[in-house]
Amino acid sequence: MKTLTIIPSRLLATRLPGKPLLKINDLSIISHVFRRAQEANIGEVVVATEDQEIADDVIKNGGRAILTSKNHKTGTDRIYEAFEMLKIKDVDLILNLQGDEPAINIKDIINLNKKMVSSQSKMGTLAATMKDLKDLENENIVKVITKKDLNEDEFSKANTFLRSSSKIANIYHHIGIYCYSTETLKKFVELNQSKNEIENRLEQLRALDNNIEINVALASSSPIGVDTKEDYLALKKIMEYKV
Secondary structure (H helix, E strand, O other): OOOEEEEEOOOOOOOOOOHHHHHEEOOOOHHHHHHHHHHHHHOOOEEEEEOHHHHHHHHHOOEEEEOOOOOOHHHHHHHHHHHHHOOOOOOOOEEEOOOOOOOHHHHHHHHHHHHHHHHOEEEEEEOOOEOHHHHOOOOOEEEEEOOOOOOOOEEEEEEEEEEEOOOOOOEEEEEEEEEEEEEHHHHHHHOOOOOOHHHHHHHHHHHHHOOOOEEEEOEEEEOOOOHHHHHHHHHHHHHHHHO
8 A cells, every 4th residue: 555644744833833943953944854753664755835945954954845835724634736737646545744744753754654554544644651640631632532542553443632630540642653545645635624623623533523533543652743933942951862
């Protein structure tokens, strides 16, 4: 099966403007993510962006980028437009990798792709074990409740995604990476945003609300996503120390 990885990215982040072009070890965050995806070696990788500066940066650092519309409500819409523009033949799976997780574990990307292929799932994502029970009430950390306990072999179906919870059983820290069959992605972007999705600000609820099952694989850890200046400085410190 052929997988295409598309990374949606834009400069207009509300909490940290210009985020994709912030540098760690002299390389922009978006180019770090591109390289991680390339190192996973599961197929072609393209950044989809509405900003020429992001496209220029990715290309300058040896990557591939495509300019998309500025009118998308969600990253998934941007990905689908890029997929249609690219006209790459015989693609079975599309991997949506977030452009603000430069520390994503390459093995986790590979594992999700493998599980999608072996199970012939329509849509899959990753989740990690909750590190701290205080995170249950932190609305910035998205949670997923799965039907079964996750382990290395399990690719359980998701019951729901939520921002805060008092429930402890089968609840995990959701990681914003998705893999869809091409038909599922097409179906998803044609659906109207659901009430549930809008109220919770969680796009994945649109899938569950329309009977699209989402399988969840266990990630080795939850990477630090860059949402705020504090996140950026913390991650910069960790990644620059490792080098």
